[in-house]
Amino acid sequence: MTDRTELADFLSRCRARLAPADVGLPPGARRRTPGLRREEVAQLAGLSVDYYARLEQARGPQPSPQLLVSLARALRLTEDERNHLFHLAGHEPPRTRRTLTHLQPALLLILDRLHDTPAQVVSKLGDVLAQNRMAIALLGDRSQLPPRERSVMWAWFTDPASRERFPAAEHEELARSHVANLRAVRAAQPDDAEAAELVDELLATSEEFAELWARHDVATRRSGRKTVLHPVVGPIEVDCEVLCGARDGQLLLVYTARPGSESAGRMELLRVLGSQQMTETPSR
Structure with missing residues (x-):
């Protein structure tokens, strides 16, 4: 049973302790009360403002x-x-x-x-756990996809649309890279049931994956x-650089364009345009 009163109070207090800079938002106009606004929390969580407001109102x-x-x-909550x-x-x-991996604040x-x-x-x-605004603008928003489809690995070998954001000339190398990385993970953690399940399902679903898996790269x-x-x-x-690894095998991937290149100019244009235009079809 939901304790609506306590839930509302907890959400409100967690929101009040955060400043916009804590979550990557600009400070904006002067605030009459400390913390984030309800609409900002709703935006960060992918909810409607009305829905989030009703949670804080215990209704x-x-x-x-x-x-x-x-x-x-x-709300940048700790695991507890x-x-x-x-x-x-x-x-x-x-x-x-x-589906529910917790990220440390x-x-x-x-x-x-x-x-x-x-x-x-x-x-x-390869499950996408969190993205910043620029990643959403570049690659699409994966937060609203069903849990299985948030996996870049699964989508690449089961959904042809996942490859539309990449040149056909790069598809083979990207596929090989996905499989080689999964092979390394599987070998390093042979008792990991989650990895074993993913491999078994891909072997049963994708002929291309099965062929690449047999190469043992x-x-x-x-x-x-x-x-x-x-x-x-x-x-x-x-x-694409892996800058750090966190607990439970989580990886932070950062995408940069070479300074002075045409791609760098387009990246800057993308930053200016923001993520609003790119929330429809994620790159899988």
């Missing part, structure tokens, strides 16, 4: 587990605070890592501070270069 419906995960990330949020909403805290802070550079946090199996994800075919600003050649 909203019971939030789903997926919505609670979004709120926990938007996230679990408390789940209990107040009448749910058991998540125990599966694929410190890692989210790094993501927010990279306000002019596309960056996202992914799991060791191994390469841990560290860096690479790719071209993103952005439908608004045009092709952008980016270097």
Whole structure:
């Protein structure tokens, strides 16, 4: 059962302790009260302002587990605070890592501070866990996709549309890179049921994956270069770097264009345009 009164109070107090800079937002006009505005939390969590307002007014419906995960990330909750949020909403805290992996506030802070550079946090199996605004603008918003489809690995081998953002000449190398990285993860953690399940499902679903898996190529994800075919600003050649690894095999990926290049100019244009035009079709 949802404790609406306690849930409303907890959400309000968590919102009040955050400044816009804490979540990568500009300070904006003078604020009459401390903390984020309700509309800012709603934007960060991918909710309507009305829905979030009703939660803080203790008159909203019971939030789903997926919505609670979004709120926990938007409010930069610690793992203990996230679990408390789940209990107040009448749910058991998540125990599966694929769909409900918790991100530490410190890692989210790094993501927010990279306000002019596309960056996202992914799991060791390629699940996109969080994106900053520039990553959404460059690659599309994955937060609203079903849990399985947030996996770059799964989408690449099961959904032809996932390859539309990349030149056909790069498809083979990207596919090989995905499989080689998964092979390295699988070998390093042979008892990981999640990795084993993903491999088995891809083997049963994708002939291309099965052929590449049989080659036994191994390469841990560290860096690479790719071209993103952005439908608004045009092709952008980016270097993808793994800057740090966090707990539970989470990786921070940062995408940069070479200074002075045409791609750098298009990246700057993309920053100016913002993410509004690129929330429809994510690059998978």
